[in-house]
Amino acid sequence: MLSFRFSLINLLRQKRRTLITSMTLIVGLIAVNLFQGYQSDTVESLAETAAYGEMLGHLGVMKEGADTKGKIDEITYMFDGPELAKTLAVIRQDPDVALAAARMNLSGLVSNGKNSIIFLAVAMDPAVLQDFQEKFDWRGEGQPLVAGDLTEGQVAKGLAEIMEVDTGEFLTLFSTTVKNQMNAVDVQVKATYPTGSTATNDKFMIIPLALGQKLYRTEGAHQISVVLKDGVKLSEAKARLEAQLEQLDGMPLEVKTFRDMSAFFKGVEDIYNMIFGFLFLIVLVVVLMGVFNTMTMAAMERVREIGMLRALGMTPNRIRRLFGMEGLVLGLVAGILATLGSAGIAHLINISNITYTPPGISGAVQLYIAMVPGKWIGNMIFLALLAGVVSIFPAQVAIRCQVVDALRHS
Amino acid sequence: MIDNSSHPRARLKGISKSYGEGSACQEVLHAIDLDLPEGSLTLLEGPSGSGKSTVLNILGLLDRPDQGEIEIDGRIIGQWAERKLANLRNEEIGFIFQSADLIPRMTALENIRLPLDIRGVARKEANSQVREILDKLNMAELASQPPEKLSGGQRQRVAVARALVTRPKLLIADEPTSSLDGDNARQTASAIQSLCHELGTAVILATHDARLREFADRILHLEDGKLTPDTVTDAAGTA
Ligand SMILES: Nc1ncnc2c1ncn2[C@@H]1O[C@H](COP(=O)(O)OP(=O)(O)OP(=O)(O)O)[C@@H](O)[C@H]1O
Ligand SMILES: [Mg+2]
Numbered sequence: 001m002l003s004f005r006f007s008l009i010n011l012l013r014q015k016r017r018t019l020i021t022s023m024t025l026i027v028g029l030i031a032v033n034l035f036q037g038y039q040s041d042t043v044e045s046l047a048e049t050a051a052y053g054e055m056l057g058h059l060g061v062m063k064e065g066a067d068t069k070g071k072i073d074e075i076t077y078m079f080d081g082p083e084l085a086k087t088l089a090v091i092r093q094d095p096d097v098a099l100a101a102a103r104m105n106l107s108g109l110v111s112n113g114k115n116s117i118i119f120l121a122v123a124m125d126p127a128v129l130q131d132f133q134e135k136f137d138w139r140g141e142g143q144p145l146v147a148g149d150l151t152e153g154q155v156a157k158g159l160a161e162i163m164e165v166d167t168g169e170f171l172t173l174f175s176t177t178v179k180n181q182m183n184a185v186d187v188q189v190k191a192t193y194p195t196g197s198t199a200t201n202d203k204f205m206i207i208p209l210a211l212g213q214k215l216y217r218t219e220g221a222h223q224i225s226v227v228l229k230d231g232v233k234l235s236e237a238k239a240r241l242e243a244q245l246e247q248l249d250g251m252p253l254e255v256k257t258f259r260d261m262s263a264f265f266k267g268v269e270d271i272y273n274m275i276f277g278f279l280f281l282i283v284l285v286v287v288l289m290g291v292f293n294t295m296t297m298a299a300m301e302r303v304r305e306i307g308m309l310r311a312l313g314m315t316p317n318r319i320r321r322l323f324g325m326e327g328l329v330l331g332l333v334a335g336i337l338a339t340l341g342s343a344g345i346a347h348l349i350n351i352s353n354i355t356y357t358p359p360g361i362s363g364a365v366q367l368y369i370a371m372v373p374g375k376w377i378g379n380m381i382f383l384a385l386l387a388g389v390v391s392i393f394p395a396q397v398a399i400r401c402q403v404v405d406a407l408r409h410s
Numbered sequence: 411m412i413d414n415s416s417h418p419r420a421r422l423k424g425i426s427k428s429y430g431e432g433s434a435c436q437e438v439l440h441a442i443d444l445d446l447p448e449g450s451l452t453l454l455e456g457p458s459g460s461g462k463s464t465v466l467n468i469l470g471l472l473d474r475p476d477q478g479e480i481e482i483d484g485r486i487i488g489q490w491a492e493r494k495l496a497n498l499r500n501e502e503i504g505f506i507f508q509s510a511d512l513i514p515r516m517t518a519l520e521n522i523r524l525p526l527d528i529r530g531v532a533r534k535e536a537n538s539q540v541r542e543i544l545d546k547l548n549m550a551e552l553a554s555q556p557p558e559k560l561s562g563g564q565r566q567r568v569a570v571a572r573a574l575v576t577r578p579k580l581l582i583a584d585e586p587t588s589s590l591d592g593d594n595a596r597q598t599a600s601a602i603q604s605l606c607h608e609l610g611t612a613v614i615l616a617t618h619d620a621r622l623r624e625f626a627d628r629i630l631h632l633e634d635g636k637l638t639p640d641t642v643t644d645a646a647g648t649a
Contacts, residue, residue, distance in 0.1 A: 002527045009515045308511045311472060312525045312572075313500020315493045399492075403472040407507070 003318075003325040010298060010326055017294055022334040024290040028283035029338035029383060030345065033376045034369055035279055037346050039272045041370035046269070050262035052132040053196065055103060055122050055206075057225030059238055060261050061091060061245065064252040066223065067261075074222075075178050081219025083251060090244055091224060096232045097241075101128040102221035104212040108175030110205070112163045119159065119173065121205040123212025124225070140193025142167035149208050152190035158202035160192040167191060173207075177217035185215045197264070234259075280379075284386070291327055291387045292394065299323065299394040306398035307406025316399045320392045327391025331384030339376050346371055418445040418481075419579045419612035420469055425478035427464055438464050440635035441478070446580065446612040451603055451625060454616040455640065456632035462616035463584050465632065469614065470503055470582040471495045483579050500529050504573030504611070506583040506602070510565040512557040512572075519544070519553040522571045529576065543571045546608075547601050563594030570598060574605050581606060583615040587622065599625045 011018045051058050063070070063077045070077030079087060084102055091100040104123040109116045127147035138144055145154055155165070165171060167189050174184045187207055195201045213219060228237050238255050245253050259266055299306075306319055314322075346369035354367040398406050422444040428437040438461040446452055446469075454462050467473040468480065471487060480487040483502055487495070499505075504525075512521045519540050526536035544550045547567055557565055566586065573581060583602060587595035599615075603625045606613045615622065623629060629640035 005516075005520075006513075009513065013514070305511065305513065309524075309528075310496060311470070311499060311505045313496050313498075313528050315496040317493070318528070402474065404467040407472065 003322045004329065006322050007326040007329040010302070011330060014298070014301075017297065018330065021290050021294040021330065022337070025287050025331065025334035025383065025387070026338040026341060028287045029335060029379060030342050032276075032280050032283050032379055033338065033342035033372075034346060034349075035276060036375055036379070037342070037369035037372055038367070039276055040372050040375070041368045043269050043272060044370065046265050047258065048135065049196070050258040050265040051227070052135045054258075054262055054264075055124060055129070055132055055225060056258045056261050057099075057101070058228045058234060058258055059226040059241060060103075060223050060256045060258070061087065061100075061226060061241070061253055062223035062256070064254045066254075067256070070222075075180075078178070078218070078222050079220040079224075084220050084224075086248060087224060087245070087251075087253065090248060091226060091241065094237075094241060094244060096228055096237045097226055098229045099128065099131070099227040101125050101225050102209060103223050103225045104209065104216070105222045106173075106175060106207075106212050106215065108173055108215070110159070110163065111172045111174065112165060113172070115163070116174070117159075117162060118203055119205055120200070120203050121153075121173070121207050121212065123207045123209045123221075126208045128225075129206060129208075138193075140191045142189070142191035144191055144193070145206060145208065149190065150210055151186065151188055151208070153187040153205055153207040153211070154191045154193055155189050156195045156201050156204040157192045158195075159204065160189065162202060165189050173205075173215055175215050177215075178220075179217065181217075183215055183217060185211055187211060284383070287383065288386055288390050291330065292390045294330075295323060295327055295391040296394040296397075298326070299397050303398045303406050303409035306395075307403050307409065310399075310403045310406060319399055320395045323395040324388045324392045328384055328388030330391075331387030332380070335380035335384050339373075339380050342376055343371060343373075345369075419448050419483055420444075420446040420614075421481040422465070422469060423479040423481070425465075425468060425475045425480070427461070427468065427473075427475050437635055439468075439475070442635075442637050444469075444630075444637060446614055448579075448612055449607055449610040450627040451606055451613040451615060453622060453626035453629045454614055454632060455618070455629060456616075458618070460632045461635060462632055465637075466582050466584050466614060466616055469580070470505060471499055500525055500576070502579045504576060504578035504581040506566075506569050506573045506581070506586040508585045508588050510557070510569035512565060512568060514558060515556055517554050517556055518549075518560065518568045518571075521557065521568055522575050524572060525576045539575055540571070543575050543605075546605065547571055563590050563597065566590055566594070566598050567601060570601050570605075574602075574609065574611070577609050578611055581611045581613040583613065585617055585619075586615065587617065587619055592621065595619060595621060 050056055063079065066077040088100055088102065091097055101124055106121040106123055108119060110119040126145040126149040130144070130146045133144045140154070140157070145152060155171070163171060169189050170186050171189060172184050172186050174182065177183045195204050209221070226241070234257055238257060242255050245255070309319065349367060349369050355364040356367055357364050422442055425439055425442040426437065427439040428435050430436050442465065454465065456462050464473070468475045482498065513524070519537070522540045522543065523536050526539060541550065544553055547570065549564065549567055552560065552564060552568070557568070560568065566589070581602070586602070587598050590598060599622050602613060602615070605611070631638045631640045
């Protein structure tokens with residue numbers, strides 16, 4: 001192909017300039033790629049945290065309005081015992097569902113006999129909790145809840161400090177039942193652990209479902225956490241589950257993803273997306289200005305040569321294509337190098353085990369760059385195409401004039 | 411004199427061209443008429459600045475006249491779009507300039523093939539046409555050389571090959587030999603002459619070089635914006 005041949009010749013003509021422009025492109029693209037890999041890993045692990053650490057599962061099934069009106073009228077928007085059993089049965093028939101478990105979101109006062117303070121608790125089947133918690137390194141004192149536990153609880157480290165309790169000691173939980181009467185249950189502190197978020201570290205607790213149900217005097221729960229099998233697509237599974245749940249007449253339900261349920265996850269994801277967009281924009285502007293500048297210089301130097309090509313019968317569009325192709329080739333070659341470079345640097349960062357402590361997180365995290373080849377190749381192609389497009393404009397200097405004026409250029 | 415049976419390959423009628431504006435305006439060509447017949451070599455002489463290049467550029471559709479009509483192979487060129495002009499140049503006109511203006515790093519073969527590539531001729535077919543013209547010019551051994559490795563005379567002969575590989579109806583040569591020494595100048599002019607006779611190309615060649623007169627079928631003189639036949643040598647040209 002003629003324009004490809006020309007691209008190579010012309011790019012090699014000014015090696016230094018081509019090298020410098022390529023470097024801008026490569027450095028810019030690597031910065032974008034690394035950030036994207038970092039973002040991808042962070043969001044990925046946040047998703048894990050939301051699904052398992054926050055015990056939300058991938059999907060949550062609740063009565064319609066539970067998230068809004070249910071905040072005031074808690075009882076109406078809870079499943080009662082029979083409703084819970086029926087709903088669980090439907091969900092468990094879905095072949096994509098790995099696990100479905102009832103979950104209670106409790107609140108009330110916790111007391112050590114001397115003082116009391118507000119607590120929040122999640123109550124779930126300890127067998128499921130065990131499954132969830134085994135996905136993370138245990139960082140607390142004592143042992144996390146396991147199948148069979150009935151009256152033991154895991155208490156957030158901050159809350160345990162305020163209540164001045166150690167493992168093995170007891171706390172009393174006070175709350176109102178579904179019939180609006182006061183009730184209290186004792187819980188033995190089996191473990192204290194950092195929740196990972198300063199917002200919950202001083203009030204959070206995890207207890208067995210049975211204990212929660214005893215406190216509220218119910219057989220029901222607030223919602224059902226659904227864990228999907230590996231490789232199942234979130235949006236598709238959600239749609240299918242919604243359809244299947246329609247068969248439960250007279251009980252309008254809604255299905256939410258962990259993205260919707262975890263405000264923290266959503267917030268962090270939004271911020272990352274914004275930072276990424278901003279970074280990409282800056283890199284794009286810098287890189288494209290570099291390419292434009294290079295191609296403008298190239299066009300100025302080549303006015304006479306282009307005059308010759310026009311004399312030989314090359315049409316203006318063909319000449320524009322010549323320049324576009326040159327920018328595209330430059331962008332692609334630099335892009336391929338940048339993509340390989342990104343993989344290399346990401347690997348180096350990952351094996352050198354750098355750790356840092358992000359805000360709002362009560363523990364060090366490893367700086368990890370996920371390899372996202374699909375996205376990286378997308379970035380490369382996008383940038384190369386734009387490099388091609390901006391390269392078309394400088395050709396105008398040699399096209400606008402009469403051929404004879406182009407030929408007179410030296 | 412000119413062979414009357416051949417119709418003109420190119421024709422200028424009442425062409426005028428000025429440069430500059432207002433008091434600085436200078437009329438270079440004043441109502442020029444010119445016919446270029448098939449298979450004949452016309453030499454265009456005239457003092458420096460007389461407008462030889464201007465005539466050639468207008469004839470080659472590289473520049474537009476202020477007034478007058480250009481006719482190439484029976485077609486009248488009006489206010490054609492650049493794309494249409496480019497296609498016509500590619501199809502029917504060959505150019506040789508003072509400097510060869512070859513594309514660096516491309517081999518002689520690739521340089522000569524350029525107009526065929528632009529035309530969209532298939533690679534194999536184009537290569538064989540290039541080889542044919544290289545053979546005619548006795549420079550087959552230069553095919554794989556880039557211009558950087560060629561002498562001035564060789565480069566200019568590559569430019570001749572590039573101009574003629576498309577078998578143009580009209581060849582425009584603006585001082586094609588002025589950067590060459592005597593021998594190279596004669597070789598180049600001779601190559602142009604023999605190819606144009608063989609292909610039936612109408613050639614117009616602007617030069618200061620009196621040695622090229624022997625190759626001419628006709629000599630024209632340009633001065634003060636007007637074109638006149640060269641009375642002294644006109645008869646010799648048809649010998
Ligand atoms: N683009 C231009 N702008 C202004 N004046 C021009 C331009 N091109 C040519 N001229 C003027 O027109 C006149 C004719 O120029 P042209 O190049 O056609 O002469 P020429 O006969 O080819 O000269 P030479 O023998 O030196 O090549 C000259 O006086 C030149 O200065
Ligand atoms: Mg001239």
